Amino acid sequence: MTARARPLPQAFPTLPREAAPLPRSDAMPVPAVPLVRWWALLTITVLAAFFSLIMSRIALDRSAFVLADIAVQVDFEESRYWQLRLEAVRLQSPDRILTVADELGMVYPDSVKPLEVAGIGEAGPDTDDRWVDLKVLFAAGR
Numbered sequence: 550m551t552a553r554a555r556p557l558p559q560a561f562p563t564l565p566r567e568a569a570p571l572p573r574s575d576a577m578p579v580p581a582v583p584l585v586r587w588w589a590l591l592t593i594t595v596l597a598a599f600f601s602l603i604m605s606r607i608a609l610d611r612s613a614f615v616l617a618d619i620a621v622q623v624d625f626e627e628s629r630y631w632q633l634r635l636e637a638v639r640l641q642s643p644d645r646i647l648t649v650a651d652e653l654g655m656v657y658p659d660s661v662k663p664l665e666v667a668g669i670g671e672a673g674p675d676t677d678d679r680w681v682d683l684k685v686l687f688a689a690g691r
Contacts, residue, residue: 669688
């Protein structure tokens with residue numbers, strides 16, 4: 550006995566010929582707007598990243614120039630500081646003070662007369678004797 554051959558079932562059903570899509574006419578092209586939007590968005594993003602990178606680099610370079618200017622100014626002020634210290638030492642020299650005092654007609658006194666003022670020069674509970682003499686000198690200069 551022989552059986553009749555049947556066709557195998559198809560994995561995807563075929564559409565009838567009437568349901569096939571119609572061919573497109575050349576008069577109405579398909580708009581490519583979605584693809585253009587993605588390219589525009591990508592271009593804008595890349596340009597924004599590029600310009601932000603450039604701006605950050607400019608800011609860093611500007612800061613480097615400011616730091617270089619400050620370093621030059623610090624060097625100048627440091628040399629000026631040491632010149633002023635040298636000048637202060639020269640002005641405080643006892644030999645210079647003696648010559649200026651002679652030019653002004655200053656002389657050493659023949660005798661020293663201490664002045665006693667009530668309330669000045671007395672040792673308090675926490676004062677040291679050597680500081681009392683300094684306080685007397687400072688108070689007399691007022």
